[in-house]
Amino acid sequence: MGMGRPREFDADVALDQAMEVFWRHGYEGATIAQLTEAMGINPPSLYACFGNKEGLLKAALDRYTKLRGAWMDEVVAAPTAREVAARMLMGIAEKQTDPANPPGCLLVQGGIACGTGSENVPFELAARRAQNEDQLRDRFIRAKAEGDLKPTSDPAALARYVSAVSVGMGVMASSGADREALRQVADVAVQAVEAQSTDRAS
Amino acid sequence: MGMGRPREFDADVALDQAMEVFWRHGYEGATIAQLTEAMGINPPSLYACFGNKEGLLKAALDRYTKLRGAWMDEVVAAPTAREVAARMLMGIAEKQTDPANPPGCLLVQGGIACGTGSENVPFELAARRAQNEDQLRDRFIRAKAEGDLKPTSDPAALARYVSAVSVGMGVMASSGADREALRQVADVAVQAVEAQSTDRAS
DNA sequence: CCAGATATGTAGTGTTCACTACAGATGTGG
DNA sequence: CCACATCTGTAGTGAACACTACATATCTGG
Numbered sequence: 001m002g003m004g005r006p007r008e009f010d011a012d013v014a015l016d017q018a019m020e021v022f023w024r025h026g027y028e029g030a031t032i033a034q035l036t037e038a039m040g041i042n043p044p045s046l047y048a049c050f051g052n053k054e055g056l057l058k059a060a061l062d063r064y065t066k067l068r069g070a071w072m073d074e075v076v077a078a079p080t081a082r083e084v085a086a087r088m089l090m091g092i093a094e095k096q097t098d099p100a101n102p103p104g105c106l107l108v109q110g111g112i113a114c115g116t117g118s119e120n121v122p123f124e125l126a127a128r129r130a131q132n133e134d135q136l137r138d139r140f141i142r143a144k145a146e147g148d149l150k151p152t153s154d155p156a157a158l159a160r161y162v163s164a165v166s167v168g169m170g171v172m173a174s175s176g177a178d179r180e181a182l183r184q185v186a187d188v189a190v191q192a193v194e195a196q197s198t199d200r201a202s
Numbered sequence: 203m204g205m206g207r208p209r210e211f212d213a214d215v216a217l218d219q220a221m222e223v224f225w226r227h228g229y230e231g232a233t234i235a236q237l238t239e240a241m242g243i244n245p246p247s248l249y250a251c252f253g254n255k256e257g258l259l260k261a262a263l264d265r266y267t268k269l270r271g272a273w274m275d276e277v278v279a280a281p282t283a284r285e286v287a288a289r290m291l292m293g294i295a296e297k298q299t300d301p302a303n304p305p306g307c308l309l310v311q312g313g314i315a316c317g318t319g320s321e322n323v324p325f326e327l328a329a330r331r332a333q334n335e336d337q338l339r340d341r342f343i344r345a346k347a348e349g350d351l352k353p354t355s356d357p358a359a360l361a362r363y364v365s366a367v368s369v370g371m372g373v374m375a376s377s378g379a380d381r382e383a384l385r386q387v388a389d390v391a392v393q394a395v396e397a398q399s400t401d402r403a404s
Numbered sequence: 405c406c407a408g409a410t411a412t413g414t415a416g417t418g419t420t421c422a423c424t425a426c427a428g429a430t431g432t433g434g
Numbered sequence: 435c436c437a438c439a440t441c442t443g444t445a446g447t448g449a450a451c452a453c454t455a456c457a458t459a460t461c462t463g464g
Contacts, residue, residue, distance in 0.1 A: 002462035004410025028230045029317025032452055042413055043453070049411095053452065109315040112306070112373055115231025126377030157386035160379075164370030164387050171369045172362070174314055175328035184359035185366050192394035204432030206440025234422055244443055245423070251441095255422065 011049060012063065014039040019060045024102040027057055027111040027121045057110065058124060064106050065128055076135055081143035084136070085162050085193040089186035092166050096173035097182060104174030108167055133163040153196040165189045213251060214265065216241040221262040226304040229259055229313040229323045259312065260326060266308050267330055278337055283345035286338070287364050287395040291388035294368050298375035299384060306376030310369055335365040355398040367391045 017038040021030045032053065036043055050056040071091065078084040096104055107129050111121045140155030149155065169182050219240040223232045234255060238245055252258040273293065280286040298306055309331050313323045342357035351357065371384050 002407080002409050002460095002464095004408085004462080005412075005460040007411065008460095024315065025317050026230070026313075026315035028228070029315055029320070031317065031450080033450090034318075044414095044455095045412065047453070104314070108373060111228075112314055112376055113226065113228035113231055113311040115227050115233065116236075118231070122377060129377070154386060154390075157383075157390055160374070160383060161367075161387045161390040164374055165363075165367055165391075166370070167373045168366030168368070168370035171310060171314055171373070172366055175324060175331070177362075181359075181362060184356060185363045188359055188363040188394050188398070189367075189391075190394075191397040192390050192392075195393040195397055196390070204430095204437080204439050206432075206438085207430040207442080209441065210430095233420085235420090246425095246444095247442065249423070 009041050015060050015063045023106045023109050076139040081140055081149050082194050082197050086190045089189055093182035093186050096170050097179040105170035108170045133159050149196050211243050217262050217265045225308045225311050278341040283342055283351050284396050284399050288392045291391055295384035295388050298372050299381040307372035310372045335361050351398055
């Protein structure tokens with residue numbers, strides 16, 4: 001029994017192109033024709049490899065979060081909660097206005113509200129955003145235990161806050177806000193985390 | 203020359219129903235069939251009254267911002283910048299989890315990314331969000347002039363920040379965050395505005 | 405070189421979409 | 435009661451959609 005004809009395209013390269021299309025047009029706004037053209041393949045190859053349109057989105061999301069995982073690790077490796085928030089939000093200001101990608105964040109642009117039949121697309125995106133929030137929360141729990149955050153602070157609320165600001169910045173970026181505007185937002189936002197921090201010399 | 207047969211439905215009532223459909227499914231996810239059913243009319247009535255699907259969206263957005271205008275006036279009527287931000291964000295926590303409406307904000311859920319042919323829908327929504335931001339900015343400019351905000355503060359950046367947090371909270375609400383979770387985010391967010399405020403006894 | 409297995413390109417499939425032609429209904433002005 | 439204008443319901447329109455049948459091509463194992 002042979003192993004069949006080998007695939008003629010690189011799935012990861014194709015996913016990078018698909019990511020861009022979903023990023024720019026959203027799940028429902030992206031058509032199979034646009035996706036296949038960007039990926040450089042024909043519909044049967046797409047369906048053989050990813051199952052269907054939603055399967056392709058999930059694969060693209062997997063790749064997206066995998067690519068961003070290393071960066072998130074750097075973010076939570078910062079020495080203080082304040083610095084974690086600063087790295088996170090300043091990094092987001094950069095990334096969401098990187099001309100190499102569509103503006104904003106795929107986990108938001110992908111689809112916040114969808115039509116009947118695609119209801120779980122928003123859930124899928126929300127779940128991936130929640131992963132980042134959980135990572136922040138765990139880091140802030142540690143910061144509180146270390147005395148870096150005040151005893152009265154709520155690490156889960158802080159993580160949710162930073163996550164909310166990130167999402168808001170992404171929407172702004174997608175509607176034309178430039179890098180400097182986002183940096184200013186990040187700068188203000190960090191001050192709330194600072195207000196929850198202790199005054200220990202760093 | 204007669205005036206023709208009178209309309210059998212109330213345009214505002216119909217718009218309220220259309221708003222809800224756009225809010226829940228987004229512009230592209232909402233179908234004419236869903237809209238006409240919710241509005242209790244047939245397609246020809248819809249097109250005669252609103253032109254096309256995009257015209258209906260604009261009319262629904264007009265009604266949405268009109269209904270919310272009174273509330274925004276109350277928000278900026280607060281005595282201090284801090285109180286403005288608190289009213290705004292706490293009010294948003296309430297509104298975006300009001301079971302009478304779909305979760306989140308129509309100006310975001312309506313469509314952040316759209317397919318080819320609907321490119322100006324995201325622009326349209328962004329323009330309406332910018333109106334709120336401008337209103338906040340003007341209020342913060344006044345607060346700075348009054349000595350309520352520090353001389354080093356940037357009213358435009360503060361307004362952009364509050365707007366970003368609002369949007370982020372809306373996305374969270376749409377993905378299931380409950381009222382208490384949003385209140386906590388608002389609570390943290392206000393502290394950044396507080397950090398930009400002077401210490402005058404209020 | 406053959407059999408089995410998987411990938412590819414062409415050319416569709418049925419369905420759903422936004423939108424409308426048309427005929428009948430209901431109003432106003434004379 | 436009539437001419438005219440606007441609305442309403444029925445029943446579609448062509449286009450675009452996600453997805454696929456099928457013949458052909460390219461691999462492995464024997």
